[in-house]
Amino acid sequence: MSAKSGERLKDEGTQLQVTAAGATAGVISRFVIAPLDVVKIRLQLQTHSLSDPLSVRPLPPNSPIYKGTFPTLLSIFRSEGLTGLWKGNLPAELLYLCYFAIQFTTYRQTTLLLHSTLGESTLPPSLESFISGAVAGATGTTATYPLDLLRTRFAAQGNDRVYSGFLPAIRQIYHQESYKGFFRGLAPALGQIIPFMGTFFTVYETLRPNLSKLELPYSSGGALAGTIASVTAKTGTFPLDLVRKRIQVQGPTRKRYVHKNIPEYTHGTFGTMKEIVKREGVRGLYRGLTVSLVKAAPASAVTIWTYERTLKFYAGLGDRGVKGI
Template sequence: MSAGGEHLKDEGTKRQVVLAGGIAGLISRFCIAPLDVVKIRLQLQIHSLSDPFAHQITNGPVYKGTLSTMRAIVRHEGITGLWKGNIPAEMMYVCYGAAQFTAYRGTTQALAQLGPYRPPPSVESFLSGAVAGACATGMTYPLDLLRTRFAAQGPDRVYHSLRASVVEIARHEGIPGYFRGCSAAVAQIVPYMGLFFTTYESLRPAMSIWDSLPMGTGDAAAGVVASVLAKTGVFPLDLVRKRLQVQGPTRTRYVHRNIPEYTGVLQSMAVIVRTQGIRGLYRGLTVSLIKAAPASAVTMWTYERALKVLQEHNIAADR
């Protein structure tokens, strides 16, 4: 096992890993919230960005690029519009970060007990990352759905509060309403997290020479590269997940009011390709990559630093 892999997996007690993961998720989410809102708006936009008649085929705004989308949101919804959905998102990121790193640590320790049957380091990292991603996604998915729905709201609010959204979804859509698009999320997160952790732990030792630079540059750089590569590979599933999350009785009430009705992952992808072409599966990819880089860099840097501080001060050290 590589030195980087052992560093991430074996240091820290379970409580320290949970706390460090939660801190990493909280700080990362707040920093990239505006980019997340922009990404969701672009993913839900079905018309061509280059269509000069786009305003005639939709009741919603026409967004063209990251900066112009930000300006449009601030102009029509105020600066707070860039943080729509931040409360459920913060809750999701804290829980997700804690669950992800706990599952990752537990899985790698379980695999280490296999002795001669222990898989190679790269396979072990992939399996651990995939299991961690799947567990964390399933546990936090309702919060992910709420984050998307709040971010998709325009000046006319669909839900007036987090509590109201929970009650309304339960009343009109039932428990399944909280898990719309979950199959796409799991299908996306398993290869994403597997690829992310495999790439991260492969790059981290090589980039450790940068650790002499300020703020742990090696950890951050490895996180950036790993996230960009993994995100590009699974982006179509992320887009489909967002489209499925806004299905239901409120589908025509969001900022984009012409979102088609989708019923499943494969059907959604087929409809998107047929009506919008392959490019339709990659709407918002640019801002997604812009978001993924700082998000992963902040997450991994904060996790490593927080875990180190917890260990140095012997905080939450009981196993």
């Protein structure tokens, strides 16, 4: 693949258009996959399972046992109503709005910086995409991490409401845990997002030129490339995502979430991974992987599909605006 063939995502449109298109894609994608995201978080935080002998032990009262994606969806709906499937949607929408805008903008700017400092054809396209994707993912994750933590905590609470609302949650976390409470789990988040985004954009930019030529009935080639890229990257980095979720719900409210027996983890990212393996076996690091992969397909497809068309729309508005002057 030539350097020119991989530049459309990064260089098409102005910076404002790229930012607006990325933000729009993030918001729409988040709303569509919100119920699956809640299911994933509930499964990731579950340390017990009827099918796992290591986890069979007396459970605290009212601790649910989730088994599978659709049974978990049904269980949440029955016990918490339809709104239970969209718990944490406000911080999540803000997260996706800000994250995708920052991600796409940083990806574009990092690539342009590489071109200006090293030259357009100096780096192999796959390496260029990996570097730009990793920088974009790390920047977006760090800037929006408090929203990610809030999303997880809201999704983790059952009928016993730990936080009464978005702003009260911010005040309560700051009062009880100081500003550091908003960044619990940032280390595994960065450890996951750098290889995830690097792999995602590398696979995406590699597949997109050929897949874009395909005429698909319900999807674009770009959306298909995005789906394959997301599934590939997510599978490889999933244990770090699970560790991040477990650390995010640490603190004074740890025993008040829907799972009452979340262990206390005090030994950092790798210490937490070791403890999970010791308590739950290796399979404990992959709780929620199935729904995560199920979620990855529509999320990536909607994100890339919306991004490409929104960017064209904004670019069209800009062209008409220029012509009208």
